Amino acid sequence: MTNEIKNKIQPIIANFSVTRHILKRFNLRASKRLGQNFLIDKSVVDDIVNAAEIEADENILEIGPGIGTLTQGLLEVGANVTAVELDKKLPAVLAETLNGYENFKLIQGDILKVDINDIMNNQPFKVVANLPYYITSQIILTLLEKKLPITKLVTMVQREVAERMVATPENLAIAKESAKTYGALSVAVQFYTEPQIAFDVPPASFLPSPDVTSSVIVCNVRKSPAVAVNDEKFFFRVVRGAFGQRRKTLLNSLIGAGFNRETILTALKKANIEPTCRAEMLSLADFAAISNFLSQSDAD
Ligand code: SAM
Numbered sequence: 001m002t003n004e005i006k007n008k009i010q011p012i013i014a015n016f017s018v019t020r021h022i023l024k025r026f027n028l029r030a031s032k033r034l035g036q037n038f039l040i041d042k043s044v045v046d047d048i049v050n051a052a053e054i055e056a057d058e059n060i061l062e063i064g065p066g067i068g069t070l071t072q073g074l075l076e077v078g079a080n081v082t083a084v085e086l087d088k089k090l091p092a093v094l095a096e097t098l099n100g101y102e103n104f105k106l107i108q109g110d111i112l113k114v115d116i117n118d119i120m121n122n123q124p125f126k127v128v129a130n131l132p133y134y135i136t137s138q139i140i141l142t143l144l145e146k147k148l149p150i151t152k153l154v155t156m157v158q159r160e161v162a163e164r165m166v167a168t169p170e171n172l173a174i175a176k177e178s179a180k181t182y183g184a185l186s187v188a189v190q191f192y193t194e195p196q197i198a199f200d201v202p203p204a205s206f207l208p209s210p211d212v213t214s215s216v217i218v219c220n221v222r223k224s225p226a227v228a229v230n231d232e233k234f235f236f237r238v239v240r241g242a243f244g245q246r247r248k249t250l251l252n253s254l255i256g257a258g259f260n261r262e263t264i265l266t267a268l269k270k271a272n273i274e275p276t277c278r279a280e281m282l283s284l285a286d287f288a289a290i291s292n293f294l295s296q297s298d299a300d
Contacts, residue, residue: 009100013069014042019207022067026093030208034087035132038066041205045073051198051218052128052154054079057103059125061150063111063139064132066090068097074128075101082119084111111139116148124149130156133210137161137185144192145236153193153219162197162215165189169281182280184243188236190284191226193219227288235291242279242287250282251275259294267293 011018019040023029030036039045048070054060056078065071065083067090074081075098082105085091091108098104107119112135127150131139136157143150157165160181167182168190189195198216203209229235241257242250250273254264268275271289273282282290 010072010097012042013067013072013097014039014045016040016207019067019069022093022097026089028089028093031087033134035064035134036066036087037130037133037206037208037210039069039130039205040207041201044201044205045070047199048128048130048154048156048216049073049077051216052126052152054126059120059123061116061120061125061127061129063127063129065094065106066130068094070128070130071098071104072101075104079103081105082107082125084109084114084119086110112142116143116146120148122149124151126151127153127155129154133158133161140165141185141188144188150221152221154198154216155219156201156214156216158210159200159213159215161185162217165195165217165219166197169283184236184240187239187284187287189219191235193221195219227284229288230292230295234295235288238291238294239279239287242282242290246279248278249276250279253279263294263297267297 013019013022019038030038052060052074054074054077058079060074060079060081062071062074062081062083065085071081071083071094080103083094084107085094086109088108091106094106107114127143136155140153140155143153164181164183164185167186169182196218198218201214201216203211203213206214225232237257238254241259242253245253245256248256250268251261251264255261265275267290270293271286273286273290
């Protein structure tokens with residue numbers, strides 16, 4: 001479905017003058033603490049909505065609607081939008097800027113604390129959001145690890161975070177920088193989803209402008225995780241432990257994470273992985289093998 005506007009109810013918010021007018025009218029200042037950078041570029045809103053491939057009446061969870069900029073784009077294509085906004089000053093603003101859109105529901109609260117299944121009525125949904133940058137990774141990991149019925153995540157994040165989400169150990173041969181970008185976030189995102197950077201967004205598309213370039217990343221959620229693991233919690237304990245001390249060898253990082261030296265050596269031998277290698281050289285399948293053998297030995 002295209003996001004051509006047919007029955008525009010309110011003026012387009014994604015515009016410098018309109019945004020400035022709304023902030024002034026409500027005597028608001030964008031809060032740095034809450035990661036408020038409002039979109040002022042209508043074409044970026046359209047591109048995000050298109051990337052989400054929204055069907056009419058589809059359920060969307062938006063995190064941080066702000067003054068309703070992206071929300072309006074989603075509502076205009078007929079999505080049912082449930083938005084969670086932490087800032088207590090914004091419900092009054094949204095009541096006005098999105099007045100007339102019936103398919104909008106606002107929850108004032110912290111996305112890390114609300115019962116998401118409950119607010120989404122236990123129905124499948126997509127996540128579409130221009131995320132607050134101070135807790136991007138935490139939000140993405142929370143959404144994925146809660147095993148919610150999410151089919152797709154389309155999120156605006158800092159370019160650097162998007163790169164970490166798609167980084168793989170194979171990149172190591174191409175760019176030394178990947179050694180820094182491939183980490184626990186990459187493994188978690190790729191374990192649950194197939195992520196792809198859709199496009200970059202320059203600082204000038206926001207008010208106020210952030211210091212860095214942003215990217216919109218599309219993560220299609222897999223029907224089942226990318227690799228088979230006996231125990232997901234244990235798998236992530238191993239992954240976090242392995243990346244915990246980047247300069248150390250895998251053996252020492254895992255010892256540092258509380259695993260027994262002999263147990264690790266046995267598991268690594270079974271998985272055919274050198275104890276002296278580093279976490280950033282390991283694929284998801286390697287982590288799965290280590291975790292499965294380690295949990296077996298732990299149980300022995
Ligand atoms: N969606 C708007 C846009 O695109 O212009 C605003 C995006 S702004 C980058 C991030 C929004 O997330 C802000 O409105 C901020 O108040 C909100 N926010 C910050 N922390 C939050 C949290 N823990 N839960 C829900 N919303 C949060």
